[in-house]
Amino acid sequence: MNNALQSQIDELETKIAFQDATxxxxxxxxxxxxxLVARQQYQMQxxxxxxxxxxxxxIATQAEETPPPHY
Structure with missing residues (x-):
């Protein structure tokens, strides 16, 4: 029983170490x-x-555009 428990603990410690690295x-x-996003935002600005x-x-804006002759 003690070996099985120690084996499970070792396995969990190994998994935690890999998870920490990941x-x-x-x-x-x-x-x-x-x-990268910050640089791209700066460049876009x-x-x-x-x-x-x-x-x-x-090109005139819509407000500056003279109306067509039929108005």
């Missing part, structure tokens, strides 16, 4: 992905800012 690996991947800073296009 959790740490997953945590590192989450950190990398978080950094730069693109949006550049687009907004560009001169307006020659």
């Amino acid at each position: 959790i740490e690996e997953l945590n590192q991947e989450v950190i990398k992905l978080n950094d 730069l693109i949006v800012d550049k687009l907004l800073a560009m001169e307006p296009s020659n």
Whole structure:
């Protein structure tokens, strides 16, 4: 009985050690992905800012558009 109990404890300790390693690996991947998303958000904001800073296009907005002749 004592050997069986010790065997179960050893098996559980081994599983916990592997789970701890897996959790740490997953945590590192989450950190990398978080950094990647932050960089992409920053780059996207730069693109949006550049687009907004560009001169307006020659196309009139709907409010500026003259109505068609039949109005």
